[in-house]
Each structure stands twice: as structure tokens, then as C-alpha cells.
Amino acid sequence: MYHNPVLLKQSVDDLVTNPDGIYVDVTFGGGGHSKEILKRLSEKGKLFAFDQDLDALKNNIDDSRFTLINQNFRFLENSLMVYGLKQVDGVLADLGVSSHQFDEAARGFSTRSDAPLDMRMNVQQLLDAKKVINDYEEEQLADIFYYYGELREARKLAREIVHHRKLKPIETTEDLKKLFNYIPQFKQNKFFAQVFQAIRIEVNQELEALKEMLVQAYRILKPGGRLVVISYHSLEDRLVKRFLKNGMFEGEPERDIYGNYSKTFELLKNKAVIPEKEEIDENSRARSAKMRTGIKI
Incomplete structure (x- = not known):
């Protein structure tokens, strides 16, 4: 079993602005976000999804508009080039570990089970x-x-x-x-x-892969394209927040004499979106979730 996707409607609402567009779900998992994205696309739309976990391949979606790539999202750019893609309309990332990985005791992710490290x-x-x-x-x-x-x-x-x-x-x-x-x-x-x-x-x-994915996502997004990232702990969120703000992970960007710097993204909302109480009550994973959306300038 895979977890119910967190912030499902909010994330896909932010992501899909062109039903005929090309979108990427870099964390496929159980396919919850991907299925919702496909509902918003026309017959011309395309969705590419990534997951490095072999178990996730069992959740492949039978839809001619959909392609599942068994790769770590740090290989985002090169993997899409195999399909002749250089630009996309939006990228979605739902970070962290899936409930399936936690629940499979033999994988050793959970603190609750005795398993090989x-x-x-x-x-x-x-x-x-x-x-x-x-x-x-x-x-x-x-x-x-x-x-x-x-x-x-x-x-x-x-x-x-x-x-x-x-x-x-x-x-x-x-x-x-x-x-x-x-x-x-x-x-x-x-x-x-x-x-x-x-x-x-x-x-x-995980953090190095996240940095690489964010940089590549910026490069492949069309102007006006959307990057939506759901994170679950401060280390991830800090990287996402800084990158959307100034395109950097540490340090400060160069400013002109007026104190301005070149932005890479416009934030859709100034503050992170968090789940409503009802969603948290139904899905404990939502308790620590934060969603940020950037629009490529």
C-alpha cells in the first residue's frame, strides 16, 4: 500500500496551467499525483514520471499519455532528452519516503521493525x-x-x-x-x-539529489512553467525555499547598486502552503508537509 498523496488538489491546481502541456512527476510512488495530473490533461497532454524504486514500477499507469522512467530524479534532464524533450510546462516533486517503503519491514526504513540495516x-x-x-x-x-x-x-x-x-x-x-x-x-x-x-x-x-533535480528543473522549464515541491522536513524545505527565492542553496546573490538581484522564479504564494486539519487527521504524513510553488521568470 502507498500513502494517500498529500496536498493533492492544491499541488496539481498549482502545477497544471496548460491541458495540452508536458508535465513531470519526479516522485511517482503509488501514482496518486500522476493520476490527478492526467485527469487535468487533454488528449494532447503528456506526463513523464520518475521513480528509482523498483516496487513503484508495479503501479505503472496504462495511458498513452504517460511514461514511467525508472531513474533517480537527479538524472531528470538526461532522461527526458532520451525522449527528445528539452522543455516542459511543469515539474512536481513530493519528497521523502513513501509509506510503502516504511511498511516494508525488510527495507529497514522504519524504527518500529527489526530488519537488516x-x-x-x-x-x-x-x-x-x-x-x-x-x-x-x-x-x-x-x-x-x-x-x-x-x-x-x-x-x-x-x-x-x-x-x-x-x-x-x-x-x-x-x-x-x-x-x-x-x-x-x-x-x-x-x-x-x-x-x-x-x-x-x-x-x-537525498539532499544532493534534490539540489541537482532543482537546478535541472529550472533549466527544462519553459518561461512561465511551474515548479511545485512538497517537503517534509526543514533540511529539504530550506533548500527549496532558498532556490526558489534566488536560485542558490547557500550564500547570497550578487546585487546591483540598488540592491536588486536577478530572480529565477516568482513565488506563487509568499508563504508555504500547509495541509488543512482535516487532511492531517486523515493522513499523519501530512502533519509536517509544506508546499512551495515557483513560476519560472
Whole structure:
């Protein structure tokens, strides 16, 4: 089972402005957003979707206007060029992990199940969570926990892991959790969510892939084309917000003598759109969702 898509109507309303246009859903998953986009397109419209997870291919949509590409969205531009596409009318990204990936215990994404340390969205890649935990240097682990998990005790966690793996390899999610059984019960859910998030981001190079996709999305969008991004944690949202604001991920753009700088996008709304209470009540994944839409200038 795949999650019900978050902010479904709002995101597709923002995205589709030309029923005859060409659109891209870079995070296909269960196909919820793609199905809604296809409803808005005419017979001339086209939709291309991306997903690196082999499981998602089982949800392929039988529609002549639709093409599903089994690739990480960091290869957006080159993959579309295979189909002769250089420009599109809109790009949609619904970031994060699907409920299907969490619910498949053997994938190792969930803090609730004992499973091999895996966490790969693309099961064909070599790097997995077990390799990160058992092979990375202590300083590397500390950086991952600090920057990707936003954990203040990152250095302590890294030391604990390095100490224990010298005695015995850390092979399962439960092995990892047992190292930190001193964490108070009332803090454990949030703590382990941050630990697992940090490892998962490293395994899948999520933030680097996101940056690459955003830059490529800008290049392939037609003037007036729309980029709609739904994010679920501050690390993603910060990158999206900065990129839509000034086309950069860090630093400040060059300004003229009047303090103005060249914009890449016009924001459709000044503030991020968040789900209504009714949607949050029905879909817990919506609780942390933020949607931002940019119009290419």
C-alpha cells in the first residue's frame, strides 16, 4: 500500500496551467499525483514520471499519455532528452519516503521493525545503511548525525557506534537501537526518527539529489512553467525555499547598486502552503508537509 498523496488538489491546481502541456512527476510512488495530473490533461497532454524504486514500477499507469522512467530524479534532464524533450510546462516533486517503503519491514526504513540495516530507495545501489554504520569514520558519522539528523549529541552517538562495532558488527535496526537504550522512553520516538533520517539521507544522497533535480528543473522549464515541491522536513524545505527565492542553496546573490538581484522564479504564494486539519487527521504524513510553488521568470 502507498500513502494517500498529500496536498493533492492544491499541488496539481498549482502545477497544471496548460491541458495540452508536458508535465513531470519526479516522485511517482503509488501514482496518486500522476493520476490527478492526467485527469487535468487533454488528449494532447503528456506526463513523464520518475521513480528509482523498483516496487513503484508495479503501479505503472496504462495511458498513452504517460511514461514511467525508472531513474533517480537527479538524472531528470538526461532522461527526458532520451525522449527528445528539452522543455516542459511543469515539474512536481513530493519528497521523502513513501509509506510503502516504511511498511516494508525488510527495507529497514522504519524504527518500529527489526530488519537488516538497508534504507536504500534504489535496492540496486551498493551503499546501504549497514555500510554507513560499520565502515564510516567516526567524524563522518558525527557529521551525518549533526547535519542530517540535527542531533546535538552527534559526536557522542558516533563514538558509541565506533566502540560497539569493534566488538561486533551492527547489522540490524534493533542492533543500532540497543546502543542507545539509555535514551529516556519519552524521548525515544523523536530521537530514533532523527537517527534513522540522518542515515537514510546519507544512504540515498537525498539532499544532493534534490539540489541537482532543482537546478535541472529550472533549466527544462519553459518561461512561465511551474515548479511545485512538497517537503517534509526543514533540511529539504530550506533548500527549496532558498532556490526558489534566488536560485542558490547557500550564500547570497550578487546585487546591483540598488540592491536588486536577478530572480529565477516568482513565488506563487509568499508563504508555504500547509495541509488543512482535516487532511492531517486523515493522513499523519501530512502533519509536517509544506508546499512551495515557483513560476519560472
